[in-house]
Amino acid sequence: MLETDLDRTLEAFFTGQRRAAARLISVVENGGPRAEDVLHQLYPRLTGAPRLGITGPPGVGKSTLVDALVRYHRKHDRRVGVVAVDPTSPFTGGAVLGDRVRMGDLTTDPGVFIRSMATRGSLGGLARATKEVVDVLEAFGQQMLIVETVGVGQTEMDVAQATDSVVVVLSPESGDAIQAMKAGLMEVADILVVNKADRPGAGQMVRTLEADLAMRPHSEWSVPVLVTVASKGEGIAELCAAVDEHRVHLEQSGDLADRRRRRAQTEITAVLRDRLWQRAHARLADEIPAWAERVAAGQETPYTAARSLMAAFLEDSE
């Protein structure tokens, strides 16, 4: 995009054109100096709208739940932005992003903007990219922002960093998943939801979760366990009430400012790391293969190689 094109796109964005919003999301997602320009222009337009993260193991009905949440907020006349994050294949760099399948006709609602995003294997960059894509949607005037992602591995932590409240969704069949993911997934939850609660085992799942929560150290916010049948819209109003309550808690306890400060810190760190790495890489890329050969031949260790490379880089920087 040429600079003048970018200016024109920004202008169109401020008059509410969706094509322009979509373009700016791409610019921000792709990073680089243009992304900086865009964010610089958008920051004064940020409204502080609530940011909700939805995560959980595959197959628990996250997209259907998001669909129900969006409909609920639309009924209350709020403009909604959704960012649906799915993993990039580490082998091909490609991805199939299928969350729109469950959100069908929301696409044509002018008060809703849905964007699918691939994780792109960015080292810790997902939190930054996700947050900035949400920034664009917030500046576009969306009043409720929802980030959906599959909770496997590291991504749910990144989601947690991009949002104010995190809902972890499980289903009555999630028993094994909980065992496997207890450490990461459960700890990021501000609210726990057992979806597909019309299936057998839902009550047992709720009791298991509550027992697990009871063993945690006391905190000011006690994580509620709710039940929903998202496909029928059941439990959605209660879930939204719990999200509101969590928001009030965040505001009154000062946690919201805390979370946003931490988010800013993560963002600065990520940008800084990117920059340093780019500079180091530009300077050292040509020298790395020779060192790799010596390390592979057992003449050096990766640490002595890195130490020498870093010394060369720092000397140049002075």
Added chain:
Amino acid sequence: MGRAIRVLVAKAGLDGHDRGAKVVARALRDAGMEVIYTGIRQTPEMIAEAAVQEDVDAVGLSLLSGAHMHIFPEVQRLLNDKGGDDILLTGGGTISDEDMAELRASGVGQLFGPGASTRDIVEYIQTEIGGRRAGEPS
């Protein structure tokens, strides 16, 4: 390496057979593309609007219902309306050679019949989008 090519893959019309679309979606992913799959029974309005929101480079429509002479031009018109006239519209299904020629003449991209290989489809999109991107500054 440039940024990933983004493609929206949709099934338009009332027939619910999405195996072909899914095979193509997977082939595009395996070629390193980001594929937004929207599923079956999409209206032209849904397809064009989703394509705009997702800022895709290309839309691939799968059509087995025989309604292609209506749906392709309608999606193209809506894309143009929404400022997405630079998005490549392509696709495939049970479409006769005459119909393919007529749609191509109207500005739709290459279309693929039932016997087409996924490799041809991947190559076509890579070449077409690669050429379009070469014209813009990085």
